[in-house]
Amino acid sequence: MLTTLALAIATTVSGANLLKNGDFEDHAAQHCKDSWCIVSDSAIAPWQLVSGPAVEVDNTPWKAYSGDWSMDLCGDVPYTIGQTVALTPGDAYTLTFMLNENYCGTYNKTGFVSATGSPQQVFFHNSAQFAGKWIPVTYQFVATDANTQIQIGSTTAGSCGPVIDNVILVDNGVAIANNGQQKAKGGKCTSKKVNVNKGKDKDGKDDKDKDDDDKDKDDKGKDKDDKGKDKDDKGKDSDDKDNGKGKHDDDDDN
Numbered sequence: 001m002l003t004t005l006a007l008a009i010a011t012t013v014s015g016a017n018l019l020k021n022g023d024f025e026d027h028a029a030q031h032c033k034d035s036w037c038i039v040s041d042s043a044i045a046p047w048q049l050v051s052g053p054a055v056e057v058d059n060t061p062w063k064a065y066s067g068d069w070s071m072d073l074c075g076d077v078p079y080t081i082g083q084t085v086a087l088t089p090g091d092a093y094t095l096t097f098m099l100n101e102n103y104c105g106t107y108n109k110t111g112f113v114s115a116t117g118s119p120q121q122v123f124f125h126n127s128a129q130f131a132g133k134w135i136p137v138t139y140q141f142v143a144t145d146a147n148t149q150i151q152i153g154s155t156t157a158g159s160c161g162p163v164i165d166n167v168i169l170v171d172n173g174v175a176i177a178n179n180g181q182q183k184a185k186g187g188k189c190t191s192k193k194v195n196v197n198k199g200k201d202k203d204g205k206d207d208k209d210k211d212d213d214d215k216d217k218d219d220k221g222k223d224k225d226d227k228g229k230d231k232d233d234k235g236k237d238s239d240d241k242d243n244g245k246g247k248h249d250d251d252d253d254n
């Protein structure tokens, strides 16, 4: 009875996350007793490994955006995870997640997000621009398949990759075609499309919860910051190079 009731409520709440274990909290602790671990995808079920040898779940190397765990999408090498969800073809969906980076390695961490039948979208996090901050990534698509696989993967070589947390997928209702034709479908409210704001509220709440914890982390993180200095310097070099290039293009240096 209670379960049925809970389900009924969950499905009527607009903007409910269609993904399971989007926060990577459900099983990671059972599979990882250390600060971070390279393990099988049972640690993130029902997410599965789509390509690559193993996944990495991370607890204390940095602070997760929410909960205790996040994922560096490079274990020893880059990998891709996926989760298959039942979607309504023709509905518009918004996938959001929070992105950070494992600060070692190359300073610009790149990856991609995709859904079956839709073009993939590239994302990146570079230490020069974002300096260890969690940034939101938004991917919008119209479902073409009742069984859609969401994939998120690293395209960064090596063992230090983009880090993700808090993956949320919401149904925005029937997509409006570009030519103005609207697929008739039970009069679903198309204003649902503006669900993006709900996501923002949610994020805002999380941020508030986190503020206190973040302070702890900043202190703890000092070692890390010091270690990171070499890397930051590298980042600055690259920045300088970039600026140089940018200027080079605009100015008549040569």
Ligand SMILES: *[C@@H]1O[C@H](CO)[C@@H](O)[C@H](O)[C@H]1NC(C)=O
Pocket (backbone or CB within 6 Å): 108, 109, 110, 122, 123, 124, 126, 242
């Ligand atoms: C980081 O990589 C992305 C994706 O390849 C690229 O668009 C972006 O310009 C890069 N940023 C820097 C600062 O190199």
